[in-house]
Amino acid sequence: MRKLIRVDMTQGKVQVEDLAQEYALLGGRGLTSTIVAREVPPLCHPLAGDNKLVVAAGLLAGTTCPNSGRLSVGGKSPLTGGIKESNVGGNVAIKLGKLQIAGVVLEGQAPEGKLFYLLVNKDGAQLLPADEFKGLKNYDLVAKLQDRYGKKAGIVSIGPVGEMKFSAASVAVTNTNGTPSRHAGRGGMGAVMGSKGVKAIVVDDKEAPGVTYNDKEAFKEAASIFRDALREHPVTKPGGGLAVYGTNVLTSILNEAGGLPTRNFTEGRFEGAQKISGETMHDVIEKRGGNPTHSGCSTCIIQCSNEYVDKDKNYVTSALEYETIWANGANCGIDDLDAIAQIDKLCDDYGLDTIETGCAVAVAMHAGVKAFGDAAGAIELIHEIGKGSPLGRILGNGTAVTGQAFGVSHVPVVKRQSLPAYDPRAVKGIGVTYATTPMGADHTAGYAVATNILKVGGFVDPLKPEGQADLSRNLQIATAGVDAAGLCVFVAFAVLDIASGLEAIPKMLNAQYGLNLTLDDVMEYGKQILKTELEFNQAAGFTASDDRLPEFFKKEPLTPHNVVFDVTDEELDKVLDF
Amino acid sequence: MGATIRITVLLGGNLRKEAGEGRQEFEAELTSGALVEDLISRLGLPDDRVKMIMVNGKGATLDTPISDGNRVALFPPELSFNTFVSLSFRKESVEGRGKQRA
Numbered sequence: 001m002r003k004l005i006r007v008d009m010t011q012g013k014v015q016v017e018d019l020a021q022e023y024a025l026l027g028g029r030g031l032t033s034t035i036v037a038r039e040v041p042p043l044c045h046p047l048a049g050d051n052k053l054v055v056a057a058g059l060l061a062g063t064t065c066p067n068s069g070r071l072s073v074g075g076k077s078p079l080t081g082g083i084k085e086s087n088v089g090g091n092v093a094i095k096l097g098k099l100q101i102a103g104v105v106l107e108g109q110a111p112e113g114k115l116f117y118l119l120v121n122k123d124g125a126q127l128l129p130a131d132e133f134k135g136l137k138n139y140d141l142v143a144k145l146q147d148r149y150g151k152k153a154g155i156v157s158i159g160p161v162g163e164m165k166f167s168a169a170s171v172a173v174t175n176t177n178g179t180p181s182r183h184a185g186r187g188g189m190g191a192v193m194g195s196k197g198v199k200a201i202v203v204d205d206k207e208a209p210g211v212t213y214n215d216k217e218a219f220k221e222a223a224s225i226f227r228d229a230l231r232e233h234p235v236t237k238p239g240g241g242l243a244v245y246g247t248n249v250l251t252s253i254l255n256e257a258g259g260l261p262t263r264n265f266t267e268g269r270f271e272g273a274q275k276i277s278g279e280t281m282h283d284v285i286e287k288r289g290g291n292p293t294h295s296g297c298s299t300c301i302i303q304c305s306n307e308y309v310d311k312d313k314n315y316v317t318s319a320l321e322y323e324t325i326w327a328n329g330a331n332c333g334i335d336d337l338d339a340i341a342q343i344d345k346l347c348d349d350y351g352l353d354t355i356e357t358g359c360a361v362a363v364a365m366h367a368g369v370k371a372f373g374d375a376a377g378a379i380e381l382i383h384e385i386g387k388g389s390p391l392g393r394i395l396g397n398g399t400a401v402t403g404q405a406f407g408v409s410h411v412p413v414v415k416r417q418s419l420p421a422y423d424p425r426a427v428k429g430i431g432v433t434y435a436t437t438p439m440g441a442d443h444t445a446g447y448a449v450a451t452n453i454l455k456v457g458g459f460v461d462p463l464k465p466e467g468q469a470d471l472s473r474n475l476q477i478a479t480a481g482v483d484a485a486g487l488c489v490f491v492a493f494a495v496l497d498i499a500s501g502l503e504a505i506p507k508m509l510n511a512q513y514g515l516n517l518t519l520d521d522v523m524e525y526g527k528q529i530l531k532t533e534l535e536f537n538q539a540a541g542f543t544a545s546d547d548r549l550p551e552f553f554k555k556e557p558l559t560p561h562n563v564v565f566d567v568t569d570e571e572l573d574k575v576l577d578f
Numbered sequence: 579m580g581a582t583i584r585i586t587v588l589l590g591g592n593l594r595k596e597a598g599e600g601r602q603e604f605e606a607e608l609t610s611g612a613l614v615e616d617l618i619s620r621l622g623l624p625d626d627r628v629k630m631i632m633v634n635g636k637g638a639t640l641d642t643p644i645s646d647g648n649r650v651a652l653f654p655p656e657l658s659f660n661t662f663v664s665l666s667f668r669k670e671s672v673e674g675r676g677k678q679r680a
Contacts, residue, residue, distance in 0.1 A: 234655040241591065241656035249657055252590050252602070256651040258635040269635075274602055279591065463636070560635055 002102040005125045007118060009196045010049060010108030016124045019102050025513065027059030029085040030484035030529050031103050032074025036083055037532045042539035046078035046188075047165055047195040049109040055156060055171075055201065056104075058486010062097020062211040065223045065508050066230055067488040069094045069298040071156075071173060077187035079167040079356070079398055080415040080440040082537040085483065086184035087444065089297030090173030092154035093486055095205035096120070100212070110197025115163075117145070117200040122207045130199040135160050137349040137386075138172045138180035141200060149202050151178045157200040159351025162190030164388050166396035168356040169194065172348065175296040175305070181318040182296060185353030186442060187417060188398070214514035222507035226491075229501025230301055233494035242304040242490060243293045245278030247322035250421070251330075252277045257462070258560045259426035260326065263333045263372045264362040265412045265419070268426050268558045272335025276325050281306070281337060289313050302490055308341045317345040323443075326421035327358025332365055333372030340375075343382060350386040352396070357382065359399040359418035367406035410552055415440035415542070424549055425558040425565045427462050432472035432567055436547045436575040438533040444489055446475035465567040469575050476576070481526035485509065527578060534576060544573050580610030583646035587617070590653035593628070597621040608644060615640040617650060630658035 002019045026034055032054040044050035053075045060068035071093040077084035096103070099122060110116055117130040133141055138159045145155055155174045162169040169190030172180040184190075213219050235241045241249050254260040255273035262270040274280060285292040288309045296305030296319050305319040320341055328334060328343045347354045361378050364370065369391075370377030384392035394405045399418035403411030412419040417440030424431025433446030461467075482489060485505065495501035506517040517525075537546075553565040588603045599621075608617060618628050618640070630653040631638040644650060 235658075237656075241654075244656070245591065249591070252588070252651075253630075253653065253657065256588060256590075256632050256635055256649075277602070279594070279602055461637075 002100050004102055005104045005118075005120060007104065007106050007125070007127060007198075008108050009106060009110045009116070009198065012110075012116075012127055014118070014125045014127050023102070025059075025515070026484070027061070027102065028056055028070065028072040028484045028486045029074070029087070029480060030525065031056040032072045032085050033083060033529055033533050033536075035103075035105060036074050036076065037536045040076050042076070042536050043541070044076060046076045046081065046192060051076045051192055051195070053106040053189065053192045053196055053198075054103055056102060057093040057096040059484060060097075060508060060512065061093045061486045062095075063213075063219065063223070063508070063512060065487075066227050066299050066301045067297070067491050068486050069300065070483070070486045070488055071096075071184070072483060072486075073171050073184040073189045075189060075192045076540070077189070077440070078165070078191045079188040080417050082415060082440065082540055082542055083438055083533045084187035084189060085439065086171065086186045086189045087483055088171070088173045088182050088184035089300070089488065090154070090175050090182035091178075091298045092156055092173050092203050094298040095154045095203045095208070098205045098208035098210050099203070100209055104201060106193065106196045106198055109195060114197050115199050116197055117202060118198060119149075119202045119204070121204040122209070133199050135163065138351055139349050142174060142178065142180045145200060145202055146178060149204055153178075154203040154205070155180065155200055156203070157351075158190045158193045158198075159349060160386060160388070161351045161396055162194040163199070164393075164396070165191040165194045166385070166393065167191055167398045167401070168353050168360065168385075168396050170347075170351050170353045172351055175318060176298055177318070179318055181348050183348060183351075183353065185355060187440065188353075190351050211512070213512050215511045219508055219511035222504040222511055225500050226495075226504035226508065227301065229494045229498040229504070230491060233497060235493040236302045236490060238301070238303070240302075242302050245282050246292070246304050246306050246320070248278035248281050248320065248325050250278070250322045251325060252279060254422060255330075257426060258558070259423045259462070260330050261412070261419070261421065261423045262330045264331060264359075264366045264410060265423060266410070266556075268423050269560055270330035270333075270335070272333075273330065275335040276329045276337050276340065278322070281308075281320065281325075284337060285309065294318065297488065300488065302488065304490065310338060310341075316341045317348060320344055321354075323421050324354035324358070327355045328361070328378060331358055331362045331421075332378055334375045334378060335373075336375045339379065343379060346379065346382045346386065350382070352382070352385060355420055356398050356418050357385070357395070359412060360395045360402040363399050363402045363408050363411055364395060364406060366410055367408050369406065411550060413441060414549060415546055417441045423558055424553055425563045426561055428465055428565065428567055429462060429468045429471045429475075431549060431553070431565050432468045432572065432575060433476060435549050435572050436472065437476060438530065438537050445479055446472045463561055463563055465571070468567050469571040473575050476530060477523055477526040479526070480529040481522045484525060484529060530576060531578070544569075547572050582607050583610050583612070583644065585617075585644055585647065586649045587621075588649065588651040589621075590630075590651065591657045593623060593652055593654050596627060597623055610646070612644050613640065614638060614642045614644060614650065617644060618652065623652070627654050628652045629655040
C-alpha cells in the first residue's frame with residue numbers, strides 16, 4: 001500500500017497515511033490533479049492557505065522501468081489562476097517510489113516569517129526549521145542540506161524567487177549528481193511552495209523497502225521489452241539524437257521549419273541559430289572537456305542532459321535545454337551560448353522558470369528596456385529578479401505582467417503563461433495545444449505521441465489548419481497518461497515506431513499493480529485527468545475565451561512562410577469537448 | 579546539360595561531418611533540374627542517412643525538384659523525430675520517399 005504524506009503547515013503537523021482507496025491507482029499528474037481538484041477551492045487565492053502543493057511520483061517510480069523518474073508538482077497556479085501540473089525529472093521521484101510514498105501534500109501556511117523543510121525517509125516524515133536557510137539560492141541551499149544528509153539525498157527546493165512568491169518561481173529538483181538543475185518551472189509552483197513556508201523537501205531513501213510487484217517476472221519481461229525499444233530507436237538509443245545533441249537538437253530543425261520564435265515572436269527564423277544550435281553546443285562542450293551526454297534523471301537511459309563548462313573548463317550549468325536556449329537566445333535575439341548558459345545557471349540558482357523568464361525579458365526588450373541581442377543586459381535583468389528590486393518584481397511575475405507594466409501589446413501568453421519555443425503560426429498543431437490545454441501555453445501537454453498510433457489519418461501539414469484539432473486532442477490525452485505513469489515524454493519517440501515498446505507500458509502497470517489495463521484504458525485514464533483539470537478551471541472562472549491565442553498570432557504573418565494562426569475558434573472549442 | 583543553379587544547404591546533426599563539410603550551412607551548385615536525391619548523392623551521403631528533408635522550410639521528398647536560390651535541409655534518422663510530432667509531418671511523408679524512388 002502506497003502512502004501519502006500530508007503536512008499541515010498551519011499546525012506544523014505531519015501525517016503519513018495510507019493512500020485513500022479512491023486515489024489508489026493514481027500517480028504523477030493523475031494524483032496531483034485529482035487531489036487539487038477535490039481538495040482545493042477553485043476560487044481560492046493561489047498564495048493563500050487553502051491552496052495545496054502536491055508533489056507526486058509516477059505510478060512506475062522506483063521500479064526497474066527505464067525513464068520512469070518524472071515527478072509531478074501540482075496546485076492552483078499563481079501565474080494562470082488555473083490548475084497546474086509542472087513536470088520535472090531528477091533523482092527524487094524514484095526515491096519516493098522506493099519508499100512507497102505516492103506523494104507529499106503541503107497544506108495551510110506556516111506562521112508569517114517562518115521557514116521549514118521536510119525530511120522524508122524510511123521512518124516517515126519530519127518538519128524541521130529552515131530559518132537559517134532564508135534567502136539562500138538553490139546551489140548553496142542544496143550544498144548545506146547535503147552536508148547534513150549526504151550527497152545522495154534527493155532534494156526538492158526553492159530559491160529566493162520562490163520565497164518572494166513571484167509567479168515565475170520554479171521548484172528545483174536535484175539531478176543524479178545532486179545538483180539543483182532540474183526544475184518544475186512552469187506556472188509558479190515555487191511561489192506556492194514559498195507561500196506554504198517550505199524551503200525544501202529532503203528525500204533520503206536509505207534502507208527503503210523498495211517497490212512491491214504483483215508479478216515481478218512479468219514486470220521484468222515488460223520492462224526489458226520497453227528498454228529494448230528505447231535502445232533501438234535512433235532518437236533515443238545510446239549515441240542517438242537526444243544523447244548527442246540534447247533537446248537542443250531542435251534549434252536547427254525549428255529554425256529550418258520557420259517556427260523558431262525570434263525577438264519576442266516577431267520572426268520565425270533567427271540569423272544566429274547556428275551559433276546556439278545543438279550541433280554547435282555539442283562541439284563546444286566536447287572541445288572544452290565538458291559532458292555533452294549526461295544522465296540527469298534517475299533510471300534514464302536516453303541521456304539528453306549535458307554539463308556545460310566555460311572556456312576554462314569550469315562547470316557552469318547542467319542540461320542546457322532547447323527551451324532555455326530558445327527563450328533566452330533566439331527569443332531575445334541573443335546568439336551567445338556562454339551567456340545563455342550563465343542565464344540558465346542564474347535561473348536555476350534563483351529558482352526561476354527559464355521559459356517564463358526569457359519571454360518576460362524579451363517583452364521588456366520589445367519595450368526598449370534593453371536592446372534585443374544585449375546579453376549583458378539580459379543577465380542584469382535576471383539579477384534584478386533575484387534581488388527582488390521593483391523592476392525584478394515585474395519581470396519575475398512573468399510575461400503577462402511585464403507586458404502590462406511596459407504597455408506592450410505583443411505579449412505571447414495563453415492563460416497568462418508564456419508560450420514555449422514553437423511559433424504557433426508555423427507549427428499549428430502545437431498552437432492548438434497552447435490554446436486549449438488547461439495548463440496555459442505548454443508544449444509538453446500535447447507533444448508526445450505520433451499521429452499514426454493515435455489513428456489520426458493522413459498527413460497533417462504544420463502550416464495548414466486542417467486536422468490540427470484532432471491531432472492536439474489525441475496528443476493531450478496520451479500525454480496525460482504518460483505523465484501519470486511518471487514516464488519521460490521522450491519515450492514516446494521510441495514507442496511510437498516500435499509497437500512492442502508501447503504495449504509494454506500497460507503490461508508494466510498491470511504487473512506492478514495487478515491490473516488488466518489495455519492501451520485504450522491508459523488513454524481513457526488520460527482523458528479522465530484532463531476532464532478533472534478542465535472542471536477545476538471552469539469552476540475557477542475559465543471560459544472558452546481563455547482558450548485562445550493572443551490576437552497578433554491571427555493578424556501578423558510570420559516570416560519566412562508568411563503564415564498566421566488560422567485554426568478557427570469553433571475548432572478550438574471542440575478540442576477538449578468530451 | 580542544363581544551366582547551373584546555386585542553393586544553400588543545411589546539414590543537421592552529424593551529416594556535416596559525414597559529408598566532409600566543415601560547416602553546417604554552405605552554398606552548393608547543382609545542375610538545373612536536379613532533385614533532392616541528386617544533391618544527396620552529390621554529397622556522398624548513403625541513402626539511409628537522410629530521413630527528413632525540407633526545401634525552403636517545408637517538408638519534401640527525394641524526388642522534390644530543387645530550384646535556383648532554394649534552401650535545402652537534410653536531417654539524419656536520429657534527428658528526425660519532431661517532424662512527426664510537434665511539426666506534425668507524417669512519418670510516411672518522409673519514409674514514402676523510398677517508395678517514390680522505387
